[in-house]
Amino acid sequence: MGTPAADDAEHDHADEAFTVDQLAAAAGTMTSTVRMYQSRGLLAPPTRQGRVARYGSGHLERLRVIAELQRRGHSLAGIKELLAGVDDGRPLHELVGVRTWGEPTRRTLTVSELMTRFAAPLMPADVTRAVGLGLVEPVGDRVVVDERFLDLGARLVQLGLPVTVVLDEWERLLEDARVIAHRFSALFDDHLLDGDAHLPEIARVLDELGPLAQDVTRLALERALADEARRFASRHGDVRT
Numbered sequence: 001m002g003t004p005a006a007d008d009a010e011h012d013h014a015d016e017a018f019t020v021d022q023l024a025a026a027a028g029t030m031t032s033t034v035r036m037y038q039s040r041g042l043l044a045p046p047t048r049q050g051r052v053a054r055y056g057s058g059h060l061e062r063l064r065v066i067a068e069l070q071r072r073g074h075s076l077a078g079i080k081e082l083l084a085g086v087d088d089g090r091p092l093h094e095l096v097g098v099r100t101w102g103e104p105t106r107r108t109l110t111v112s113e114l115m116t117r118f119a120a121p122l123m124p125a126d127v128t129r130a131v132g133l134g135l136v137e138p139v140g141d142r143v144v145v146d147e148r149f150l151d152l153g154a155r156l157v158q159l160g161l162p163v164t165v166v167l168d169e170w171e172r173l174l175e176d177a178r179v180i181a182h183r184f185s186a187l188f189d190d191h192l193l194d195g196d197a198h199l200p201e202i203a204r205v206l207d208e209l210g211p212l213a214q215d216v217t218r219l220a221l222e223r224a225l226a227d228e229a230r231r232f233a234s235r236h237g238d239v240r241t
Helices: 002-014 022-027 031-039 055-071 074-086 090-094 111-119 125-130 147-159 163-192 197-237
Strands: 047-049 052-054 104-112 136-139 140-148
Touching: 022 055, 022 125, 031 055, 055 074, 055 140, 090 125, 104 111, 104 147, 111 140, 111 147, 125 136, 125 163, 163 197
Parallel strands: none
Antiparallel strands: 047 052, 104 140, 136 140
């Protein structure tokens, strides 16, 4: 039985399974392309076994990622920057750009301007709670607010709902939304990805997950609100327009 260090070395050696020609064939590209990526810093150098360069599964995975990002229209310079970020520990969702599903449009305001926008008393405790819920971000003597929260929250307050009630409901809705998001994630993970899925395949599924989940959830909510409207009308008599 070998030592742990010897076992690790043997594992690393076994992983370096490809010559440059074999790597190119496995990735569906040309040997010259592999060498070009290496010369441009997109691909790590191989290990050397005597005079033979050996590449491993990590090199193959990187080539697949490069191919997928090129398919999406990224330049080699842009791909190099993205991959450098991944190597530095940036998460997958930033690499594949899925954050644009719900990326907020932010607006910077003074606290006084924020209060004016709501046209209702806005207590310091309300602002503090909004910060804790991720709706407001303090930056110096100003605050950065998601435009959608600013608009929707102000409209709800103008209807007559207290700010504290709006914040309560947001917190509950966010918890419900997280449950729904988790269900969709598990659904896609269980049925659309196998254990050997590579980054391009995961990226493709993630790209489709957000919009589909939003559309299905919106449809279900519309149906539920229509049912609730009918029950409301039944309880309170005829609703005249």
